[in-house]
Amino acid sequence: MGSTDADELDRLIHERMRLGIVSALAAEDHLSFADLKAILKTTDGNLSVHARKLENAGYIRVDKGFENRKPKTEYSLTPLGRRALEIYIDRMDVLLNDAREALEKT
16 A cells, blocks of 8 residues: 555544534534434434544534524534544545555556
8 A cells, every 4th residue: 555554544534424424514614413414314312422522522513502492503613623534535535546556457
């Protein structure tokens, strides 16, 4: 492999649901819990667990409030989370290019 290998990938982001969360938030300034749940087609519990891990790492920000007297949770990507996603994408790009080159040689 090239200068980057799979061991250098951010394992926190590499998990499918967490990658979906940060990717969705990279495309939008903020998303509600309901929006993320619908986009990712997941359960409340699954989204909550993965969002908490990203929040604890400082990758996402969670804002809780009320709208029409109903609780509303909104998520946004932090600068640290955006940078972590950029690095992850760059490393994946290297891995994929290495794989393409290897396939072309066979």
